[in-house]
Amino acid sequence: MTLRAAVLVLALLLPIRCATAHDFWIEPASYRPGAGFALPVNLMVGELFTGDALPRDDSSIRLFALYPGLTAPPRAVIGTDGITPGGTVLVDGARTALLAFSGAGGVTELPPDRFTAYLRSHGLEWVEVEQKARGEESETAREHFHRHAKALLTAAAPDAVAGRVLGQTLEIVPDGDPTQDASPSFSGRILWRGEPLAGCLMIARLYSDPLNALQSRSDAAGRFSLPLAQGGVWLLQAVWMERAGWFSGQDWESHWSSLTFLKPEPR
Numbered sequence: 001m002t003l004r005a006a007v008l009v010l011a012l013l014l015p016i017r018c019a020t021a022h023d024f025w026i027e028p029a030s031y032r033p034g035a036g037f038a039l040p041v042n043l044m045v046g047e048l049f050t051g052d053a054l055p056r057d058d059s060s061i062r063l064f065a066l067y068p069g070l071t072a073p074p075r076a077v078i079g080t081d082g083i084t085p086g087g088t089v090l091v092d093g094a095r096t097a098l099l100a101f102s103g104a105g106g107v108t109e110l111p112p113d114r115f116t117a118y119l120r121s122h123g124l125e126w127v128e129v130e131q132k133a134r135g136e137e138s139e140t141a142r143e144h145f146h147r148h149a150k151a152l153l154t155a156a157a158p159d160a161v162a163g164r165v166l167g168q169t170l171e172i173v174p175d176g177d178p179t180q181d182a183s184p185s186f187s188g189r190i191l192w193r194g195e196p197l198a199g200c201l202m203i204a205r206l207y208s209d210p211l212n213a214l215q216s217r218s219d220a221a222g223r224f225s226l227p228l229a230q231g232g233v234w235l236l237q238a239v240w241m242e243r244a245g246w247f248s249g250q251d252w253e254s255h256w257s258s259l260t261f262l263k264p265e266p267r
Helices: 003-013 112-121 125-134
Strands: 023-028 037-047 050-053 061-067 087-091 097-110 141-153 170-174 186-192 201-206 209-217 223-226 232-243 252-263
Touching: 023 097, 023 141, 023 232, 023 252, 037 141, 061 087, 097 112, 112 125, 112 141, 141 170, 170 232, 170 252, 186 232, 201 223, 209 223
Parallel strands: 141 252
Antiparallel strands: 023 037, 037 050, 037 087, 061 097, 097 141, 170 186, 186 223, 201 209, 201 232, 232 252
16 A cells, blocks of 8 residues: 555544545646646645545635736636636746635534644644633534635746735745755745734645644744755645634634645755
């Protein structure tokens, strides 16, 4: 059995997977598409960088576009509602390009033990503290979650579009262009409603070794760094929450952010 197959079996057996499989990322058919390539783009949901492609849901999409350069206008990722892949877009392969998605997620209810495990796994212990202060630690948690994702496409030349701020509610913004950087490090910022977010847990997984996750907390300036020493496809993800509004019908509003890209092998 291959490592990826073993990971898939483990993910399927996890008792909380069905309730908390919120991990969401963009997975293009190729992270290094050639010029003039009509690129299929999958919207993935799962755990441990293993999951399933979601059918396109036009009613939930707020943003789904390709940014072919820092100053170039975005192009919509087009597709057919109700089927996979999530969309297709034409790429030129000349410079690094940025794929981005934001959309409605859904609602879920978790019993106390599962909600606590979920909070701890994503560095949201402060939510647990607030629950206890309000006497809610024994209650079912009702959550409305939202999805934000980016993917970088490797090309012949780098482009500053890799670090473009798009205004996603929770947004991972890399320093430089990681698709062209073979150094054993990664740094960037995490933004919440456009402002630096402190104390957010960043989790990184390598596609070929997803069980060995790397973690880093953002500092007061929203900055973080991770030792991504190996080349390959990486997934970075973060989650942040806020108390739901009075009329929402839920207890919490969560936002999930991810970034996928192909890091070159160390030289």
